[in-house]
Amino acid sequence: MENPGYARRLTLMDAALIVVGGIIGGGIFLNPGIAAQRTDSGLVLLALWVGGGLLTLVGCLCYAELGARRPEAGGSYVYLREAFGRLAGFLFGWTMLLVIYSGSSAAVATIFGSYATSVFGLSPTLVKPLAVGALVFVTGLNLFGIRFGAQVQNVFAILKLTAIAVLVVTGLAFAGAGTTQALAPSATHVTGGLAGALLPVLFAFSGFSYLNNLAGEVRDPQRTLPRALVLGMLVVIAAYVLTNYAYLAVLGHDGLAASQAPAADVMSRVFGDTGAKIIAIGIAISTLGFCNITLVAGARVLQVMGEDGLFFASVAKLHPRYRTPNIALMALSLWAIVLVLAANYGQLLDFATFGDWAAYAVTIATLFWYRRHTAGRPAFVTPAYPLLPLVFLLTVVAVVVAYAWDKPLSAGVVCLVVFAGLxxxxxxxxLLGKAAPVQ
Known part of the structure; x- marks a missing residue:
């Protein structure tokens, strides 16, 4: 029986909130403190978040053109397969399954477990069981069609934006004298250069590409997908910059640099333990939304690989009624659960972030291939081509190299996973005789 094909049921709002949900996970609640340690003033810190957001917006514009050229499920896998051959597509999918998407989901699910135990005063031994439960929960939500899954994702995205709004309003309304010092130079010793400070900022902007994996389910994708990417990215930039200003207004630059949990510190300083618990609930909801979209997006890649004969044929099947890749979704979720049980949060985060940004670099490179080898003009083209794609590509390569230099073991493990795919x-x-010769 042939697959019924994906149903195009995602609206512009659905798609934009998927972009928001794919980016905002736990990073904005944790990474600003690290970035503050590596800058010498609040003004420089805010400039980094604006710059990182604008750079990621350029990446969104590039992905918007790629999505307009190939408005089908699979995202980066499809672009790499067409531009550089089936081997390149397979290596992306292989690494996505073993490290990138599964590792991201496992890492953020672990954050959910940590905050859930904190809010409800549970034993730390329940962190991993709760993380597993979170993955099972979001997987179950998406077995019954993209429309239902999108509605749940919309709720998650709106709730996390609400949590950020509460944090921002709290910071700006109750900062007091700290507001005047927010942008002042810091006495804190700077622990890294510009590249080191940019790393945690860019990592907080990861996840903007997930919508492209779902392009086969977006209505009028040539028009909707570019609009959703830009709209979602602008919302995230505004949320991130305002959140950092709120941190600075309450904690000051030195206080932010010393904070291990700036969101909790801001709410605790203003509202005490009750405030800390409120933001902890908001962070837990944020992590659930991130896990939800990561698993959903990754499942589409596995499903297309199965159709191409580059993965098990069973994962290529769509549910005849709900038209969702349920077997692929459960397979990816199962591996993410294995990673939760086998590794700690730091290891998972390191593996996933290095692989994620390396994948961005090779995917953006396909845009140059499409411009040279395909005829016709898509509904959306990247402005200021080739300058903007080159700026993004070179910056991401520099970030990946800096990350590998800073964490050679994590980078080495990811590279070994890629090479093992050969x-x-x-x-x-x-064995299967289904893959075409390597191109």
Whole structure:
């Protein structure tokens, strides 16, 4: 029985909130303190968040053109397969399954477990069971069609934006004298250069590409997808910059640099333990939304790989009624659960972030191939081509190199996973005879 095909049921609002949900996870509640340690004033810190947001917006514009050219499920996998051959597509999907999407989901689910135990005063031994429960929960939500899953995702996204709004209003309304010092130079010793300060900022903006994986389910994708990427990204930039200003207004630059949990510190300083619990609930909801969209987006990649004969045929099947890749979704979720049980949060985050940004670099490179080898003008083209794509590509390469220099073990593990995919691909071709020769 042939697959019924994906149903195009995602509206502009659905798509924009997917962009928001794919980016805002736990980073904005944790990373500003790290960035503050590596800058010498609040003004420089805010400039970094604005700059990081604008750079990521350029990435969104590039992905918007790619999505307009190929408005189908699979995202980066499809672009890499067409531009650089089936081996390149397979290596992306292989790494996505083993490290990038699964690792991101596992890491953020662990954050959910940590905050849930904190809010309800539970034993720390329940962190991993709660993380597993969160993954099972969001997987179950998406077994019954993209429309229902999108509605749940919309609720998650709106709730996390509400949590950020509460944090921002609290910071700006109750900062007091700290507001005048928010942008002042800091006495804190700067622990890294510009590249080091930019790393935690850019990592907080990760996840903007997930919508492209769902392009096969977006209505009027050539028009909707670019609009959703830009709109969602602008919302995130505004939320991130305002949140950082609220941190600075309450804690000051030195206080932010010393904080391990700036959101909790801001709310606790203003409202005491009750405030800390309120923001902890908001962060937990934010992590659930991130896990939800990461698993949903990754499942579409596995499903397309299965159709191409580059993964098990069973994952290519769509549910005949709900038209969702349920087997692929459960497979990705199962591996994420394995990672939760086998690794700690720091390891998961390091593996996923290095792989994620390396994938952005190679995916943006496909845009140059499409411009040279395909005819016709898509509904959306990246402005200021080739300057903007080159700026994004070179910056991301620099970030990946800086990250590998800072964490060589994590980068090495991800590279080993990629290289391990080479013999797996060769065996797959030999045994199944479905993959075309390497291009």
């Amino acid at each position: 013999p797996v691909y060769a065996v797959w071709r030999r």
